[in-house]
Amino acid sequence: MRTKAQSWALAALLATAVSPAAFGQTTTSPLRPLDLERLRFQPAATDSMLVDTGRVLPEGGYRMLLMVNYERGILLLQGSDGLERSILHYRTAGWLAGAWSPVDRLEFSAKLPVIIAQGGHGAEQLVGVSEPDSFGLGTPELGVRYELLRREEGAPVFLGLGLDIGLPGGTADAFGRQAGWAGFQVAPRVSVSRELGPVVLGANAGVRIRSKEVEPGRDVGTELEQGVVVATRGKGLRGEIALQAAESLVESDFALELLGGVRLPVGAGFEAFAIGGHGFTDIPGTPSFRLGAGIAYANEPEPVDRCRTGRSHTPEQCPNEDDDGDGVANKDDRCPLESGSVENNGCPDKDSDGDGVVDREDQCPNEAGPSSERGCPVKDTDKDGVPDKDDACPNEAGPASERGCPVKDTDKDGVPDKDDACPNEAGPASERGCPAKPQKPPEEPKPQPQEEKPAEETTSPLEHIVQFPVNQSEFQENEQQQLDAIAAYLKANPQLSIRIEGHTDNSGPEEANRTLSQQRANRVRAYLIQKGIAGSRMEAKGFGPDRPRVSNETPEGRSANRRVEFVPVSER
Template sequence: MAWWSGPRRRRSARTQARSRALVALLAAFLAPAVQAQSAGPITAMDLERLRFNPAATDSLLVDTGHVLPEGSYRLMLMAGYERGILLLRGSDGVDRSIIDYRVAGWLAGAWSPVERLELSARLPIIIAQGGSGAESLVGVTAPTSFGLGTPELGARYALLRREDGAPVFLGLGLDIGLPGGTASAFGRQNGWAGFQFAPRVAVGREVGPLSLGASAGVRIRSMEVEPGRNFGSELEQGLVVATRGEGLRAEIALEAAESLVAPDVALELLGGLRLPVGHGFEAFALAGHGFTDIPGTPSFRVAAGIAWAPPHAPPAREDACKEGRSHTPEQCPELDDDGDSVANAQDRCPLEAGAVDNGGCPDGDSDGDGVVDRQDRCASEPGLPRYQGCPAPDADGDGIPDDEDACPQEAGVGTNRGCPVQQEKPTEAPPAEPPPEQAPPPEQAALPTDHHVLFPVGESSLQEEEKRQLDAIADYLKAHPELSVRVEGHTDSTGPEELNRTLSQQRADMVREYLIQRGIEGSRMVAKGYGSSRPVTGNSTPEEQRANRRVEFVTESAGEAPRR
């Protein structure tokens, strides 16, 4: 045993030395590789970033605030392919495409149970996915190739609607992500049991053949600490421009998500086409390109699907334009809410009565002369209606307008029709005794021609009572053949002045023709219409306006002043 012991001990020592050398060699060779491949553990997160609108009222991709009509619904089935979804960089500086591709499908639908409210549901299915490099990283497990994404329930409520006369669609939305996604397939968040909450506001409007829309909101979810970056809650925005119409429609959208837990912004540009194929079915396709390498943002994606939205007759709505019902001028463009004879659609001031010639808005009168500014040729200087708001011309400055002044170039007095009074120089004579006091002359009796012929509003026809008065005037003129008559027609101040002047002339002509029929020679009478320029009283009450709707007579004979 002693002999064997020595050689046995010598062989054992040589074997141990060889083993230690081999271990040292392997360690020197493997240590750098193990260090480079260490990336730290990675936890589950929801990588799906495609946001779409199941109702697709205006856009496939972005909420525009326009909800489905009450009682209608839309169901859809979509499948898509994505590339470059999840990259992970090891400590050696090499990127591993943990999920290089994904084939996914979606079942989704939207329904409006009551007016202004829309409910929706989305179920994403991860059909197949794969990548490379996960097995080379310490603490990283390759994702499973099949699973479910995060199911979502959503609701949208329309605050403003274009069909109600609002300038835009405006809506509030809320999506809730539910537990059920497959964590090992990166179909759900690891924390909060997979729940997510996404409130948002959306606005939209039609502009010619296009629909414009925008949405903004926040996706609230658990924060997952990942190698190199954190992943969690994000601000989400979307912009879309889409065509309108019954046939082929197109759209382009920009979707962005700004992380609230890391300095990251995910950005993707998408386009879509949709085409009705009959019986309520619609085929559609999407394509997009991502501009960042944030987890879940693919380098590109394509998707296609089919949707079914059966034609739906909207429930009968109460007619807001019926008499006595509340409405806005925009809802009832054919009505005249302010009663100014201008329909709401053409009225620039639909809730304030105004003039037809001023687009339904009230007229201004800067100088307060009763002539509105748009008809006043001297808007900053008070004047008279018959001179289009300008002061009456008075060449001789005697205070009597030229058209009433018998001596317009020579100052005179009103009692002499604007002419100066000629006084004879008295001859010297002995003072005469004062004449005896005389009784004042009796008041002059009213003549038939003092009567004013009155007319109804807007008419020039004679009433029976007025015809009897004109018969008496005809008898009087027959008895006084030396008299000539000026028949003057007048109106109240309501209505445009041009119309009033025409109406006053028609009234004067009607009276003149009647007197001719009663035997008065036409050469003795002149008819002249003055519109509303010579009121006999004010125009603020119906009684005053009635008194101004008249024809009056001015008679004169040779050597006598005219008498009204």
């Protein structure tokens, strides 16, 4: 019996002596401090609590929140025996966060995480690994977001830029900060979203730049971060489902977590919310699951009246305004951003053929013609200047005095038969077309001293100025005689080209006046084309109110400025 007892005692003593070598496992590298927190949330929560959607708080708005989060399965390490130890098995953390928009489109945020309690098991079995502190601070963050595009301003999506900066202050021994770079982290991103009926679809992508830490089994450092979310809209109970991913740029690791959240207003600006998630990888910091809940308070200022403050807006946002200044309210304007006429529902009138008759009233919009023919060209088959409808001989050229029929001159003496007393005998006009009778030679007149006659001053028809009524591009009938003289002058001078310049007074919108001046120049040009002048010899140019002849301060001055002038351009 004594021998057996002695043997058991010896065995126990040997076991005690070799236990450190038998149970003290090693890791591939020392365990260094790093930031294990992977929960990304938005303090402003404009559309989503979990994913940045690019939409910021309204100007002057702010939101504050207090949240508690519990998660499990955060850090696993494998020893030389091939077994994994859950060094950080659970963590309970609290968050104090807020967001504020001091000016339009810009938002600032801050987050302060506090590790309330955490713990694990197996650290004592690994050489060089210490059990993490059960209490400490996480990495504080400051953020800024800027809204580039807005749906209410006509953009197809909301688009924003964001930047988060992790600051020193986390507790390293509690895995609340990175060991290198003094704990600093920088995380820029771009975000986008769009409403689809009762839901919002959002996504963001960015990079978290931080120090590289060589950890057992893998390295931890800079990562690409992405998130997508589907969230309901409205003022009552709201829900969302999000997927957050992070791809390491220093190791072939990919962290993935599915999250869900609900939020419910409880009155007086307060809102209760809860989140939950499940991780799909064992990457450091990715929990097997998490649960969180909190309370938030939001201040939403009265919306800014964009229509009265002159801020950017769409015509739909301000239906009673007149954004293009054409006298037609946005709600009734078919072209609310393009000045036009009231008759055309706010759209500009087009005159494709340049005949002075707008397309909506032109029966032949691609062929120039007078307004009397509703914009269609006047038919003149025999090209004698007499329209077919007034031409008694539409297939034979003749003067207007003969209703378009050719003048008959049987004896070819230059005296028409109707005025020829001898239509079958040639004779001068002085004898009414009859042969001249022999006459005595006239006596030679005595030379008389001749007085020098002053040279007659000649005035070119091109100096005429065509006047127009207010807001009209159709000249008055009394101008036609002068325009006919101009046409005759141009026919007599085929080498001459002209520029027809249209002008207006300064009353009314400038852009509408510019269009009206062009229509006046086009109308005169169309009339001259109708009178047989080649369009290639005439250029029509409208100058609006830019070149007044006289001051627009009086009704007479404004009347004188509503005109068309003719400027010789070149002799071909």
